[in-house]
Amino acid sequence: MRILHLVKKFDFGGAENHVRDLANVMKEMGNEVFVIARRGKQNDLLDTRVNFINLRMFDCFILFQIPYIVHLIRKNNIQVLHAHQRLPALFASLAGKIAGIPVIVTVHGQTQHDLRSKFTKMIPDKFIYVRQNTYLESVRYGIPEDKSVFIQNGVSITRTSKKRDFNSICYISRIDKRHASVISLIIKKVIAPVSLLYPGIKFNIVGDGPSLGSLRHEAELINKQLGRDAVIIHGYVSDVKKIVNGSGLILGVGRVAIESLACGVPVLSVNYKCMGELVSMKNYSFFRLNNFVSLGSPPPDETSLIDALESYFRNIPFWQGEAVAIQKEIEKDFDIYRIGKEITDLYSEVIALNN
Numbered sequence: 001m002r003i004l005h006l007v008k009k010f011d012f013g014g015a016e017n018h019v020r021d022l023a024n025v026m027k028e029m030g031n032e033v034f035v036i037a038r039r040g041k042q043n044d045l046l047d048t049r050v051n052f053i054n055l056r057m058f059d060c061f062i063l064f065q066i067p068y069i070v071h072l073i074r075k076n077n078i079q080v081l082h083a084h085q086r087l088p089a090l091f092a093s094l095a096g097k098i099a100g101i102p103v104i105v106t107v108h109g110q111t112q113h114d115l116r117s118k119f120t121k122m123i124p125d126k127f128i129y130v131r132q133n134t135y136l137e138s139v140r141y142g143i144p145e146d147k148s149v150f151i152q153n154g155v156s157i158t159r160t161s162k163k164r165d166f167n168s169i170c171y172i173s174r175i176d177k178r179h180a181s182v183i184s185l186i187i188k189k190v191i192a193p194v195s196l197l198y199p200g201i202k203f204n205i206v207g208d209g210p211s212l213g214s215l216r217h218e219a220e221l222i223n224k225q226l227g228r229d230a231v232i233i234h235g236y237v238s239d240v241k242k243i244v245n246g247s248g249l250i251l252g253v254g255r256v257a258i259e260s261l262a263c264g265v266p267v268l269s270v271n272y273k274c275m276g277e278l279v280s281m282k283n284y285s286f287f288r289l290n291n292f293v294s295l296g297s298p299p300p301d302e303t304s305l306i307d308a309l310e311s312y313f314r315n316i317p318f319w320q321g322e323a324v325a326i327q328k329e330i331e332k333d334f335d336i337y338r339i340g341k342e343i344t345d346l347y348s349e350v351i352a353l354n355n
Contacts, residue, residue, distance in 0.1 A: 001031045001032070001079055001080070001344065001347060001348070001351075002031070002032045002034075002076065002077055002078050002079045002080075003026060003031055003032070003033050003078070003079070003080055003082060003344075004033075004034040004035075004036065004072075004073065004076075004078045004080070004081050005019050005022065005023055005033070005034070005036070005037075005083075005084065006035075006036045006037070006057075006069075006081065006083045006084065006088035006091060007019045007035070007036075007037045007083075007084045007085055007088055008037065008057055008085050008087055008088055009037060009038045009040050010035070010037040010038060010039060010040035010041070010042040010052075011040035011041050011042060011174075011208075012040075012041055012042075012174055012207060012208055012236060013174050014108060014153070014254050014255040014256070015085055015106075015108040016037075016040070016042050017042070017255055018084070018106075018108070018153045018154075018255065019035065019037070019042075019084055020042045020045055020046055021154065021155070021156070021336050022082075022154075022336075022339075022343065023035050023046060023047065024046065024047045024050065025336050025337060025340040026340055026343075026344060027049050027050050028047075029340060029341070029344065031344065032051075032076075033050045033051065034050070034051040034052075034053060034072075034076060034078065035050060035051070035052050035053065036053045036055050036069065036072070036088075037052075037053075037054070037055065038054065038055065038056045038057070039052070039054045041208075041236060041238065044238055045238065045239075053072065055068075055069075057087050057088060057091055058087075059087065062090075062091070062094075065091065066091060066094050066095050069091060069092075070095050070098050070099050073095060073096075073099040073101065074099060078099075078101060079101060079347075079351055080101060080102050080103075080104065080347045080350065080351055081095065081096045081101060081102070081103045081104065082103075082105075082106070082343075082347075083103065083104070083105045083106070083124075084105075084106050084108060085108065085114065086113060086114050086115075086116055086120075089105045089114060089115065089117075089120045089124070090117050090120050092105065092124075093105070093117075093119045093120045093122075093123040093124055094123070096124075097123050100354075101354065102125040102126075102350035102351055102353070102354045103123060103124040103125055104124060104125065104126050104127075104128060104343075104346065104350065105124045105126075105127050105128070106127075106129075106130065107127055107129050107130070107134060107138075108130055109134075110134060111134055111137065111138050111140075111141040111143065112141055115141065121142050124147070125147065125353070125354070126147055126148075126149060126346055126349075126350055127143055127147055127148050128149055128150075128151050128343070128346075129148060129149070129150050129151075130151070130152050130153050130291055131152075131289075131290055131291040131293070132150060132289040132290055132291075133290060133295055135148060135149075135150040149346065151339065151342055151343060151346075152258075152288075152291065152333070152334060152339070153254075153255050153258060153291075153334070153339070154335060154336035154339025154340060155255070155258050155259045155330070155334050155335075155336055156262065156335075156336050157262050157327070157330065157331045157335060158241055158245065158262060158263045158264075159263075159264065163246070164245070164246055164247065164248060164320075165202070165246055166248035166316050166320070167198070167200045167201050167202060167248060167313075168202045168204060168246065168247045168248050169201065169202070169203055169204070169247065169248060169249045169250070169251060169309070169312075170203075170204040170205075170243060170244065170247040170249070170250050170251065171183055171186070171203070171204070171205050171206070171207075171250075171252065172206040172207060172243075172244070172250065172251075172252055172256045172260075173206075173207045173252060173256065174207055174208070174209045175207045175209030175210070175212045176209045176210060176211060177210070177211055178271075178272045179207070179209075179211070179271070180209075180211035180212075180214065180215055181272050182270065182271065182300055183205055183215055184214075184215065184218055185300065185301075185302065185305065186203060186251075186305060187203070187215070187218045187219060187231055188218060188222070189302040189305075190302060190305045190306055190309065191203050191222055191226075191231060192222065192225065192226065193306055194309050194310065195226060195230060197310065197313070198310075198313045201230065201313075202229075202230060202231075203230060203231045203232070204232050204234060204243060204247065205219075205231070205232070205233045205234065206234045206235075206237050206240055206243055207235070207236065208235055208236035212233070212235060215233060216233055218231075219231040219232075219233050240259075244260050244263050244265055245263050245265070247260075247265055248266070248312075248316065248320075249265070249266050249267070249268060249309075249312050249319070250265055250266070250267050250268070251267075251268045251270050252267065252268075252269075252270070252271070252292075253269055253270070253271045253276075253291065253292045253294075254291050254292060254293065257269060257287070257292035258292060258330065258334055261279065261323060261327060261330045262327060262330045262331070262334065263327070264323050264324050264326075264327040265323055266278060266279070266312065266319040266320060266322065266323040267279045267292065267323075268308050268312070269287060269292050269293065269294045270294075270300050270308070271293065272299065272300075273299055274293055274294040274296075274297040275294065275297050275298060275299060275300035275301070275304045275305070275308075276292075276293070276294025276297055277294065277308070278311060278312060278319060278322075279292065279322075279323075279326060280319075280322050280326075281322055281325050281329075284326055284329055288329075288333060
């Protein structure tokens with residue numbers, strides 16, 4: 001099968017990581033795989049056998065770039081387009097319609113944002129949703145029920161004997177204004193009081209983005225106050241699993257949470273919108289279906305974050321044991337090879353229907 005993925009940028013982020021992993025595993029499965037995106041840090045992790053085409057997609061250039069994508073489709077005999085994110089979904093829909101090949105769109109965020117254009121609601125053959133609530137609500141936004149499928153992001157399972165620092169907590173994300181607000185709250189209001197109860201705690205921040213500079217300044221201030229390097233900013237890291245495997249607790253949602261649990265590391269579900277709980281065998285089913293976001297919960301605040309971290313530090317052996325048990329569930333539910341097979345089967349279905 002000849003597959004073309006489209007994503008806007010190939011840098012750090014949930015959708016970008018997913019495209020990289022899908023492209024790699026689909027190539028391993030024997031397909032001919034192409035990726036169109038703006039070149040970025042993910043290129044270093046992309047299988048060299050995957051065909052990468054560097055393209056900066058812009059709304060204002062659509063009249064010039066769509067013919068170029070159609071040319072690439074015909075030149076390389078592409079059989080199916082798979083788009084990720086809003087603008088690539090629009091480009092793929094129009095190019096696929098002109099070239100006469102099926103289009104798949106993965107909705108990584110909200111339907112009303114990713115499928116903002118009427119073309120991206122009408123043209124694609126299938127819509128993949130990675131979160132149950134957006135999948136169930138898709139019909140409200142004009143997506144035909146028979147076109148929507150629920151397939152979550154896959155990850156590779158990692159077992160390691162690397163020594164873990166149980167006092168080390170880590171926040172992994174793109175460092176934009178939204179994520180920076182949570183990280184800043186932790187630095188300013190949470191680390192110091194938790195350190196009084198549990199000396200030696202370390203807060204690692206992994207990721208790159210426009211708000212990284214302000215966080216560096218805040219980290220310097222709290223480190224000076226505590227007299228040690230309690231907050232460590234790593235910036236962009238090409239292989240985050242090395243840091244994950246050495247950490248005691250990961251703070252995050254979505255793909256970050258899935259990848260961390262796949263490594264057998266405990267996770268606290270938290271982002272700028274929702275303050276969740278530590279993921280356990282008891283609440284795993286809820287979190288699994290909602291992409292590890294605590295839907296319906298209020299945003300994090302100083303008290304809720306301190307309470308959650310204290311819950312972890314009070315009973316580290318329990319939470320480490322829970323993570324090991326959850327890792328087995330992750331392997332059943334999110335293995336990248338199973339997910340890759342499920343998606344390529346979907347490709348085969350839409351290709352057959354279009355012939």
